Amino acid sequence: MITYHNLLFMLAxxxxxxxxxxxxxxxxxxxxxxxxxxxxxxxxxxxAPWAAVFELSVCAGLITVLFIGGVSLVRGDYERNxxxxxxxxxxxxxxxxxxxxxxxxxxxFFGEIEGWxxxxxxxxxxxxxxxxxxxxxxxxxxxxxxAGVFMxxxxxxxxxxxxxxxxxxx
Amino acid sequence: MSIFSIDWYFITLLAFTGFYGMLxxxxxxxxxxxxxxxxxxxxxxxxxxxxxxxxxxLAQALIITMIVIEVxxxxxxxxLLVKAHRISGSADIWKLDSLKG
Numbered sequence: 001m002i003t004y005h006n007l008l009f010m011l012a013x014x015x016x017x018x019x020x021x022x023x024x025x026x027x028x029x030x031x032x033x034x035x036x037x038x039x040x041x042x043x044x045x046x047x048a049p050w051a052a053v054f055e056l057s058v059c060a061g062l063i064t065v066l067f068i069g070g071v072s073l074v075r076g077d078y079e080r081n082x083x084x085x086x087x088x089x090x091x092x093x094x095x096x097x098x099x100x101x102x103x104x105x106x107x108x109f110f111g112e113i114e115g116w117x118x119x120x121x122x123x124x125x126x127x128x129x130x131x132x133x134x135x136x137x138x139x140x141x142x143x144x145x146x147a148g149v150f151m152x153x154x155x156x157x158x159x160x161x162x163x164x165x166x167x168x169x170x
Numbered sequence: 171m172s173i174f175s176i177d178w179y180f181i182t183l184l185a186f187t188g189f190y191g192m193l194x195x196x197x198x199x200x201x202x203x204x205x206x207x208x209x210x211x212x213x214x215x216x217x218x219x220x221x222x223x224x225x226x227x228l229a230q231a232l233i234i235t236m237i238v239i240e241v242x243x244x245x246x247x248x249x250l251l252v253k254a255h256r257i258s259g260s261a262d263i264w265k266l267d268s269l270k271g
Contacts, residue, residue, distance in 0.1 A: 025199060
């Protein structure tokens with residue numbers, strides 16, 4: 001029976017297939033945003049609103065804007081030198097074969113893994129988890145952001161100003 | 171069959187789609203899109219495991235960290251794309267061979 005929960009997963013997979021298959025890069029970026037939207041809905045359905053809001057605002061918003069910026073740069077070249085579409089068109093077939101093959105083993109395997117679970121202690125708040133239990137993660141996030149900024153700075157170095165002495169020597 | 175097994179079955183399909191996209195395309199942008207799909211699958215796996223063990227708060231904290239890392243990876247990947255496009259005039263990974271001996 002298809003529940004709302006399973007339907008969200010199915011739609012996320014459907015839009016992911018669409019994002020990979022579609023020829024137009026802009027449509028692909030928009031389909032990826034829709035995958036993020038459905039992932040956020042799944043997170044809401046799991047009763048995880050904080051993660052869902054982050055997913056919706058950052059992944060469906062910010063990352064899509066970044067991708068659209070990238071698409072606007074490479075679209076002309078991509079249209080002039082298109083890739084062979086055969087492998088992309090084969091995705092539904094490959095996914096269907098994989099899904100049918102996986103159906104006979106994967107759910108049983110994950111069912112076995114489910115038996116290994118260890119229940120956590122009674123839950124606190126997201127603030128407690130974020131600021132007390134996972135405090136090093138906050139530091140890691142700050143370090144990651146700083147590393148990203150330094151990477152981008154080093155990829156696009158500022159052009160050195162030509163000094164007057166250098167101009168006279170030329 | 172439990173809800174957890176079915177969730178992880180769909181997560182496996184999502185990860186397969188992302189990996190397939192990364193494997194068949196030569197375009198950096200499409201590979202980043204594939205990577206994003208795989209990271210979505212990983213994120214859903216974390217929250218599903220958190221829900222199974224009644225540890226949603228910790229799972230959410232981990233997902234927030236994952237999202238920050240994801241943004242940095244995409245931003246740096248796109249910066250590399252811009253640089254590669256300026257140097258080789260293309261986003262094709264096969265043309266990134268200037269270090270070839």
